[in-house]
Every structure is written in structure tokens, then in C-alpha cells.
Amino acid sequence: MIFPIGFSGNPLDRIGELRGDPAFVARCAQAAGARTVLFVEDCPVLQAQPGSEALFSQTELDGLAPDLLGPESEVILLGQWGPKRPIFARQLNLALAQLDQSPDGLRIPGRPDLTVPNLRTIAAGALAEPGQVALLGQAKSLLHWHAHHRFCSACGTPSNATHGGWRRDCPTCHAQHFPRTDPVVIMLVVDGDKCLIGRQPRFPAGLYSALAGFLEPGETVEEAVRREVREEVGIEIGAVSYVASQPWPFPSSIMIGCFAQAISRDITLDETELEDACWVSRQDVVEMLEGRHPRFIKPQSIAIASHLLRVWCADMTKTEV
Numbered sequence: 001m002i003f004p005i006g007f008s009g010n011p012l013d014r015i016g017e018l019r020g021d022p023a024f025v026a027r028c029a030q031a032a033g034a035r036t037v038l039f040v041e042d043c044p045v046l047q048a049q050p051g052s053e054a055l056f057s058q059t060e061l062d063g064l065a066p067d068l069l070g071p072e073s074e075v076i077l078l079g080q081w082g083p084k085r086p087i088f089a090r091q092l093n094l095a096l097a098q099l100d101q102s103p104d105g106l107r108i109p110g111r112p113d114l115t116v117p118n119l120r121t122i123a124a125g126a127l128a129e130p131g132q133v134a135l136l137g138q139a140k141s142l143l144h145w146h147a148h149h150r151f152c153s154a155c156g157t158p159s160n161a162t163h164g165g166w167r168r169d170c171p172t173c174h175a176q177h178f179p180r181t182d183p184v185v186i187m188l189v190v191d192g193d194k195c196l197i198g199r200q201p202r203f204p205a206g207l208y209s210a211l212a213g214f215l216e217p218g219e220t221v222e223e224a225v226r227r228e229v230r231e232e233v234g235i236e237i238g239a240v241s242y243v244a245s246q247p248w249p250f251p252s253s254i255m256i257g258c259f260a261q262a263i264s265r266d267i268t269l270d271e272t273e274l275e276d277a278c279w280v281s282r283q284d285v286v287e288m289l290e291g292r293h294p295r296f297i298k299p300q301s302i303a304i305a306s307h308l309l310r311v312w313c314a315d316m317t318k319t320e321v
Helices: 024-030 059-062 121-122 130-148 219-235 281-289 304-320
Strands: 036-038 076-080 085-089 101-102 105-109 112-115 160-162 167-169 182-191 196-197 213-214 237-248 251-263 277-283
Touching: 024 076, 024 085, 036 130, 036 196, 076 130, 085 130, 101 304, 130 237, 182 219, 182 237, 182 304, 196 219, 196 281, 219 237, 219 251, 237 304, 251 304, 277 281, 281 304
Parallel strands: 036 085, 182 251
Antiparallel strands: 076 085, 101 105, 105 112, 160 167, 182 196, 182 213, 196 277, 237 251
16 A cells, blocks of 8 residues: 655656766756756745746746855756756755745745745645655755765865765865765554554654654664664564655655564653653554544654554555455
């Protein structure tokens, strides 16, 4: 059973075999069908109109004040959306603190036609169509990496963006640096007709979700799932099965969604990680997903935790039938 997962379904051909050719990247930039997504810090810029648009043509970029466009090193070739539509990402030379406040959100000064929502709001509110949401997540992760990796980690020299923004090269020691993605295991612990949900202290009141944690060096996915569950709730895990994955651009993770079969039931809570954890029934989860449970609030629909809960409910339905 497959349900839509936020930030998945990226429509771009990443053309990795071509972006190392500067002449090719330059031709893409001059193509009539070229489009650019714009960011202020880590927030995308949308055209404030029905069916908000995140892709800007060169003509629309030319209409921006010259001092708004960031340095050329921040131009990233994300890929091609079809054979003649290269898509770029670019950071504007603005800070969120410089934006105008309006009843409808943040606006670029002098441009009431442009709004700057955060990426979670765009995805959760479907403010852009799913393909654009996915490539905005890709762009956010890459721009964040450039902003935080300007210096060579080997010798400290300022590095240069190359390969269409997919690599940074050190001019001194010639080290090459590539964007990173941090793997996270997220698992729904199950046992028969029960599953385990938990909440962190920072969650909104009533929100419960699947357990999650970063995969550490030297671990398999299965080992990370078993370790994280044991550390957070003291439950031993047997079989681990992969369900689905999700790019999570906050700032740049890949969420690896799994079911984890419990071989013990007693919860020993790690209170530094979790505020609460409990076993719930399928009916609890159904009511939670439908927004009518008296105690539990579901994770956002854009999160893979919501996907895991829905898949588990669907599988339980098939089992009962």
C-alpha cells in the first residue's frame, strides 16, 4: 500500500553525467525554458497568486532589483524537467529579518507579488504542486550545504562551487567536497494488533509519532533500528522490514521508514529523549489519523511517520479480512 510522502516524487533528471561540463551548465542557464527557484535564507520565494508558482523565468529574474541576486557561486543546476527545461536554485541577497510582514505572511520589500513562506508550510498546505515541493526540498538542502561548507575541511581555504553547484573544490590542497545526506531510521514498533507511539517534549500537545534516530557510523539499518528502540523505550526488536524512504530537507536527511517487530513489551522510557511512549490499538491509530481521537494527534501528513501508520492500518485491515 503506497500513500503520498512529502518531498518525494522529484520530477528532475539530475543529469549528473553532464553538470561537470561548464559549457553545458552555461547553455542551460541561457535556455529559453530555464527556470529558477529562489530562496531567502532557507525559505522559498513564491509568486503570490492562485496556484502559487515557485519557478521563475529569466525575464522574471531580470525584474528583481539587481542587489537582490546573490553571488554566482550560489547558482545550482538542480537538473532538467523535461529535455528543454533546466531548473536552477539561487539564494537571494536578503535576510528574513529584512522582509515585510503582511497579514498573509512575509513579503519581499517593494514586491507585494512575492511571498516567502517556510518550506514546511508550503508542503503541508499544498501551496505548490508536489513536483515543485520535491525540487524545493532538493534546493533547500543543497543551498544549506553551500552556506555551511564554504571552507575546505582539510586546510581551511575558501572553496569554490563547481559542477553546477554539486561539488566544492579547494584551490589550495585540491580536495573535493560533496553534498552530504544524513540517514535517519524511523520505525513503527509493532506487535500483533498493537503498535508503539511516542512523543518528544518539543512536540505540540497531544502529538505522537514513530520513534526515530540517526544511523551511526558502522551500523546497518537493522542495527540502528534495534539500538534506537532499545535506547529510547527499552524494548527488544527482532525482525526489521523496510517500508519506504523520504527526503527530509531540515536540513538534509533521508528518512528510512521501517516496521520493527517487538519481542518484548515492557517500556523503560529514556526521559532525555521522550516525554511519553505507549502501546495503542489499530482502532486508536485509525481515530488518530482521522483526527477524532480524544488523546492522540497524528504526525503531519507530509511526514513519513504518518505514512508508516497508514500502511500498518491498511495491512491490519487486509489481515483481518
